Amino acid sequence: MSDDSRNIEQPDMQESRPKTPSRMAEGMAMHRLAETMLPEDVRIFSDPYAVHFINPEILKFAAEHPRKAEQKVREMKNLFPGLGNSIRARVKYFDLVLNECISHDFAQLIILGAGYDTRPYRTPEIDHNFKVFEVDHPETQSVKKEIIRRIFGTLPDNVTYIPLNLETGDLDVALSSSCFSELKKTLVIMEGLIMYLSSDSIHRIFQYFSKECPVGSKILFDYYPESVVSGEKNEYAKNIVKFTQLNGEPLKFGIPDHAERNFMSQWNFADIRIIRSEEYKNLLFTGKNADRSVCDFLSFMEVTI
Template sequence: MEAGSRPSSTAEAAAAIRAVESLLPADERLFEDPFAEYFLKPWQRRIIGACRKNRTLREMVVRAVDLIYPGVPADFIVRTKYLDDQIRSSIDTKKVDRLVIIGAGYDTRALRLIDAAGLTVTEIDHPATQSHKRRVIERLARAAAHIEWVPYDLSKFAGGANAPLDLFDGKERVIWLLEGIVGYLPGGSVRALLKWIAARSAPGSTLLITYVHRSWIDGSATDLSAQRIMRSLARRGEPFVSGFSPQSLREECDRIGIQIQEDISEAECAKRYPAFRDRRLHLLTGFRLARGEIL
């Protein structure tokens, strides 16, 4: 999320990790994002350039970040891989009319995954971050006619007349992606947003959501990384303010007609990927990934 009118620093951090992951050989990386580095500052791009020439330096950079913020590099890497796979599966196995990315940040799936799939992509995000993203894509001279841009401050979401747009009539089968956004929204906004999503989706639509366990919010988390990450986010003016337990997310979604079909920690998810098993990175159980179907 944004502090004031500045673009999101967490969106930039996610892009940096995706850029570094993309430097690995094809048989080692979990995904490739050739666009991520273009959202970074010049000094960050110089580091990426140096890492491209020197694998040892790349590993040192990732480990340094993991030492300062344990679990953060793995968070961005594992969740990107998981969500990419889920989106591809939805496209390959059933009719999908639209991908809606809520709190899109510098997500490049509209270019990496959807460009050739013939889908409309709607991106809803804070005006400051979205404006910067559009300028970058224009500089890259990428065709983006399939992207529908909706600038909106999601922290103010209350549903009803306050909804950011009226494009969804409930007749489209939609993939709704909420990656890295739920923790930054007040609990009331999250509940209103999920209810709004359920009411504007054809049956069989998909919800993909990442969230932070509520033990991080109430201070009961035993993971030593939790408070370090929480303090860092607060200093940057982008604190986590809400979370769920797996049971509370399932109950919330059950009430509004969304059936959670999978809910796992990123530590559990990482075990699925052989290319990730030998990396000496922290994995956090407090970051979770969930997939649901709208009934």
């Protein structure tokens, strides 16, 4: 690791600056910590670094007031039944795809809206020869880099940090200014991202990768249907919409209901695989986990360029 890890500054990094780093990113770290704390024969993954991305005051409150903390967890589960398990299934499924790609000669990983994703640091298969590009809003990325330095003493040599507002910045310029190679097979991960971007931004992103990544590369992401993002589907959907609004990161984009393949066909991808809630539940929650419910609204998609 080296403190000289690439950090590509972008001219738009001051635009649309949130007042604080992403609260959703911290929330996802809390899910990863909670899963990690489960017994070894129950948890579906382990993230030893998640705890570092959570406000110490939250951890202190949970330690000093366990009953109140448990009550808050129950309230969230009642408000969003199964969603926490879907979020954790997403982590595990994306991990599995990443490892499969590495074993099939992929050489690069791009994490868009990286937040507090720890894959570059907790995946043993990622070595110094495997290039990682973390793209995220500068406010959140700045905090993350400080935490990574505290954990490891320095930043990893193989990770390039690209501060970019995906709504206003130019992804093409950002990646071309880095050591990203358009000749090497690449996995693009967009975990918990596209639902927070505008339709125009989504189209620019898919258009860019469909043209610039070599054949065989993959894009992996999760999504809500349009009816959930609009809040029209049911009360559960309205709760999700309201929650994201209150956290300052409202939902903006959903793929048209029951029309995913038609929507994605405009970029002429070689293959489109949809992983719905029933499939990832049956794959990941077996044995002692068989009774863990998931959210029917959250699906994953894996497309091959």
